[in-house]
Amino acid sequence: xxxxxxxxxxxxxxxxxxxxxxxxxxxxxxxxxxxxxxxxxxxxxxxxxxxxxxxxxxxxxxxxxxxxxxxxxxxxxxxxxxxxxxxxxxxxxxxxxxxxxxxxxxxxxxxxxxxxxxxxxxxxxxxxxxxxxxxxxxxxxxxxxxxxxxxxxxxxxxxxxxxxxxxxxxxxxxxxxxxxxxxxxxxxxxxxxxxxxxxxxxxxxxxxxxxxxxxxxxxxxxxxxxxxxxxxxxxxxxxxxxxxxxxxxxxxxxxxxxxxxxxxxxxxxxxxxxxxxxxxxxxxxxxxxxxxxxxxxxxxxxxxxxxxxxxxxxxxxxxxxxxxxxxxxxxxxxxxxxxxxxxxxxxxxxxxxxxxxxxxxxxxxxxxxxxxxxxxxxxxxxxxxxxxxxxxxxxxxxxxxxxxxxxxxxxxxxxxxxxxxxxxxxxxxxxxxxxxxxxxxxxxxxxxxxxxxxxxxxxxxxx
Amino acid sequence: xxxxxxxxxxxxxxxxxxxxxxxxxxxxxxxxxxxxxxxxxxxxxxxxxxxxxxxxxxxxxxxxxxxxxxxxxxxxxxxxxxxxxxxxxxxxxxxxxxxxxxxxxxxxxxxxxxxxxxxxxxxxxxxxxxxxxxxxxxxxxxxxxxxxxxxxxxxxxxxxxxxxxxxxxxxxxxx
Numbered sequence: 001x002x003x004x005x006x007x008x009x010x011x012x013x014x015x016x017x018x019x020x021x022x023x024x025x026x027x028x029x030x031x032x033x034x035x036x037x038x039x040x041x042x043x044x045x046x047x048x049x050x051x052x053x054x055x056x057x058x059x060x061x062x063x064x065x066x067x068x069x070x071x072x073x074x075x076x077x078x079x080x081x082x083x084x085x086x087x088x089x090x091x092x093x094x095x096x097x098x099x100x101x102x103x104x105x106x107x108x109x110x111x112x113x114x115x116x117x118x119x120x121x122x123x124x125x126x127x128x129x130x131x132x133x134x135x136x137x138x139x140x141x142x143x144x145x146x147x148x149x150x151x152x153x154x155x156x157x158x159x160x161x162x163x164x165x166x167x168x169x170x171x172x173x174x175x176x177x178x179x180x181x182x183x184x185x186x187x188x189x190x191x192x193x194x195x196x197x198x199x200x201x202x203x204x205x206x207x208x209x210x211x212x213x214x215x216x217x218x219x220x221x222x223x224x225x226x227x228x229x230x231x232x233x234x235x236x237x238x239x240x241x242x243x244x245x246x247x248x249x250x251x252x253x254x255x256x257x258x259x260x261x262x263x264x265x266x267x268x269x270x271x272x273x274x275x276x277x278x279x280x281x282x283x284x285x286x287x288x289x290x291x292x293x294x295x296x297x298x299x300x301x302x303x304x305x306x307x308x309x310x311x312x313x314x315x316x317x318x319x320x321x322x323x324x325x326x327x328x329x330x331x332x333x334x335x336x337x338x339x340x341x342x343x344x345x346x347x348x349x350x351x352x353x354x355x356x357x358x359x360x361x362x363x364x365x366x367x368x369x370x371x372x373x374x375x376x377x378x379x380x381x382x383x384x385x386x387x388x389x390x391x392x393x394x395x396x397x398x399x400x401x402x403x404x405x406x407x408x409x410x411x412x413x414x415x416x417x418x419x420x421x422x423x424x425x426x427x428x429x430x431x432x433x434x435x436x437x438x439x440x441x442x443x444x445x446x447x448x449x450x451x452x453x454x455x456x457x458x459x460x461x462x463x
Numbered sequence: 464x465x466x467x468x469x470x471x472x473x474x475x476x477x478x479x480x481x482x483x484x485x486x487x488x489x490x491x492x493x494x495x496x497x498x499x500x501x502x503x504x505x506x507x508x509x510x511x512x513x514x515x516x517x518x519x520x521x522x523x524x525x526x527x528x529x530x531x532x533x534x535x536x537x538x539x540x541x542x543x544x545x546x547x548x549x550x551x552x553x554x555x556x557x558x559x560x561x562x563x564x565x566x567x568x569x570x571x572x573x574x575x576x577x578x579x580x581x582x583x584x585x586x587x588x589x590x591x592x593x594x595x596x597x598x599x600x601x602x603x604x605x606x607x608x609x610x611x612x613x614x615x616x617x618x619x620x621x622x623x624x625x626x627x628x629x630x631x632x633x634x635x636x637x638x
Contacts, residue, residue, distance in 0.1 A: 069533070070534065
């Protein structure tokens with residue numbers, strides 16, 4: 001091939017590339033002006049995309065091990081433990097088998113005592129999980145089980161026997177029993193191993209213990225030797241000595257932009273920083289919060305199922321988190337703490353988990369930051385329209401304390417408070433330990449959080 | 464003829480929704496009658512009413528056999544009731560494990576008990592309005608090995624119809 005032909009081909013490629021690029025600039029998404037954007041940004045996103053395995057997305061908020069003993073004895077797995085990871089993976093396998101080849105047995109009114117009578121594992125989720133979209137439409141199990149908030153697996157030592165799976169809808173007091181021929185010996189052995197280790201904290205079930213004060217089945221910790229915990233403090237790494245560290249802030253903001261080199265920056269008088277690139281606007285409030293807003297809109301309503309919307313939200317959050325982890329920034333583990341369907345899409349709430357315990361802040365702090373949860377993600381038109389997140393990080397202090405207030409003492413405190421207010425029929429919805437922050441700059445301590453209706457009562461777990 | 468046809472079609476239209484509604488009613492009714500648990504009597508059957516206190520979980524009778532390492536005894540009592548739990552293996556034993564608690568506004572009590580292999584005596588002393596009552600329970604914790612052997616028997620004989628053989632094996636192990 002002579003030199004002239006080579007030049008013609010090269011010129012042709014250049015002309016085609018210029019036409020293509022100009023076309024993208026004119027008609028495409030303006031924020032993706034970087035020629036190599038598609039190569040690197042999309043590739044990094046694909047790693048975090050779980051579209052092939054929606055069941056894998058179901059991250060339980062809590063995994064409870066039921067030892068199957070008289071009167072009830074349970075333990076709750078910590079998210080950092082290997083056992084948690086193993087239990088989650090096994091559950092994914094069994095749930096997949098349940099949906100693909102499971103046999104629907106029956107639907108019954110929920111009776112906790114009955115289903116908790118055997119050695120089992122309970123997977124608790126945040127809120128109700130609609131099964132639509134979880135697996136291909138027309139699935140025979142999904143047609144019978146439309147939603148659930150907990151799953152109880154009863155494993156078998158022998159592979160010959162069927163594994164029973166109870167889908168629980170506690171809000172509607174229903175339980176759906178499904179059986180599947182699937183190996184579950186690993187879970188059976190895992191329960192035995194944990195039981196033999198004799199955990200210091202043994203949980204009880206309020207329904208199994210006939211505690212009628214509790215509306216839902218709540219697992220409460222009991223112990224003879226008080227467990228210890230370290231005090232913590234929350235800090236915003238972006239603020240150093242009262243001044244915004246812009247370099248650090250940009251390390252948090254940049255991964256959210258398509259082409260950070262093209263962003264425009266502006267600081268307001270109150271200290272709020274604005275970053276704008278194309279249709280994306282990110283604000284940083286010096287109180288310790290970032291707010292991402294995608295202003296582009298198709299103007300069309302796209303109906304999104306829970307699992308589709310959650311996939312979008314979780315993919316977005318995981319992608320951001322992965323880039324933050326690389327920078328050793330904002331590494332508090334998170335869990336889905338709630339979700340809400342709106343007229344335009346879905347809202348998801350995530351909260352921090354510190355040392356395996358949920359982090360809760362006071363109403364006074366919530367009013368100041370205008371947030372009730374650590375993270376809020378709004379999914380509309382098939383994409384993330386709003387992402388609001390606290391830029392706080394938990395740090396351990398040297399102070400160690402003992403939890404020496406039992407759930408009975410905490411419960412009595414709350415009941416006395418409500419009696420004093422004239423409330424007579426007290427119904428407890430939930431009760432758990434949390435790292436609670438009363439005010440800004442106050443250290444975090446372990447509190448009993450007692451939920452009565454919409455009210456949350458924090459009771460110090462150390463006298 | 465056409466008139467009759469109209470009447471028949473109209474009758475069919477009227478009948479179909481009625482039939483569907485009555486089928487729903489029946490299925491709803493059968494759901495209730497098919498329920499094998501959750502009746503109020505079942506819920507209360509495992510509550511041990513001792514007069515001054517009610518044990519709602521953890522103890523159902525005076526003597527029992529178990530493989531469990533722990534037992535959580537919970538129940539209900541009047542506010543202000545003082546409960547002392549003593550756990551021992553020998554009645555003459557000096558260093559008896561002892562736990563006490565006063566019932567608060569919740570009207571609930573709960574005590575975690577560690578069970579040792581062999582006989583465990585659980586003494587519950589209840590003090591209420593200057594009255595004192597003592598209740599004694601015995602829990603016999605069997606060896607873990609027996610449980611494992613029993614589980615093996617269960618698996619090996621799960622499809623076996625020979626109940627007599629199974630019973631003999633179980634009795635031999637529990638001796």
